[in-house]
Amino acid sequence: MDVAIIGGTGYGAVELIRFLHNHPHVHVTKIISHSNSGTDLAEVYPHLVDIIDLEMIALDIGDLAKEVELVFFATPSNVSKHYIPALVDQGVRCIDLSGGDFRLRDGEKYQAYYGGEEMVSQSYINQAVYGLPELNKEQIKQASILANPGCFPTATTLGLIPVLEKDLVERKSIIIDAKTGTSGAGRGGLSLNVHFSEMNENFKAYQLGVHKHIPEIEQVLTARANEDIQVTFTPPHIVPMTRGIMSTMYVDLKDSQSTGQLIAMYEDYYKNDPFVRIRKEGIIPSTREVYGSNYCDIGLYADQRTGKLIIVSVIDNLVKGASGQAIQNMNIMCGWDETTGLNQLPIYP
Structure with missing residues (x-):
């Protein structure tokens, strides 16, 4: 299947290229970049010299719709909504990695969190x-427009949904403490926050109470709990590492549950999901253990003294939090095994 990537110079795009290069069913034939049209991809990413020989081009919707069957959007927020409708109307399936354009269902929340x-x-x-x-x-099997989840919502909702669906925790007590590496800020338009001199030997929080992933997290949890869910999201603490997200969640248990009981329940809940790994009792995952992979690793601790459950969920923000999950979705949409092209081991150390 011939596919295209729009937004070809960002980290999300280059991770798509890395995984799709050895995908047995897919050929990346078009890489589209407004800012680098006419430039060879290897000039922007020299690690691809003599491996990927593609010149980035400008977007022409009509030509693109004739030449590819599926398009990945790895663009900034508020871009994909201007182009996906025209492609879908011409029979091209679209996977949007870029932001809330197709994730959020509520127009007022979209305006509030995505710049009006x-x-x-x-x-x-x-x-x-x-x-x-x-x-x-x-639902993914039938999708023509696929809204790829955000990185924080992926780590967080995978950690919380089993206990919410089983009604094991108080639903008004959810606190999410999330930490991310600097690649989450993207490659273009680099902010002062992630300059080396600002980030090295430093640790900071940003966008308290206004982070754009808050409504997405609440939307997913509300749908699964069949009840309005609001969370306290202490949004990203940026830590001086390149990749990774650790989302630590604190919830009040309704009844006494042991760590072992909860781990067994999580293992059963995700038994058919190849990219979610539940850690054994006493073992809490770290970001290094999923680095470069499509895994989400979850560890649990039921604190008998306080009655709280602590859930630790880790992902690589560029893979399970973006490009790897997009390819997993593509596989499902196309009727292929969802692990196709994604079976690489995590990179360690």
């Missing part, structure tokens, strides 16, 4: 499937 922009037409929002494979596999 108008949401795309509701008819296209209705077509969009939220692409968390562990929850929506059957």
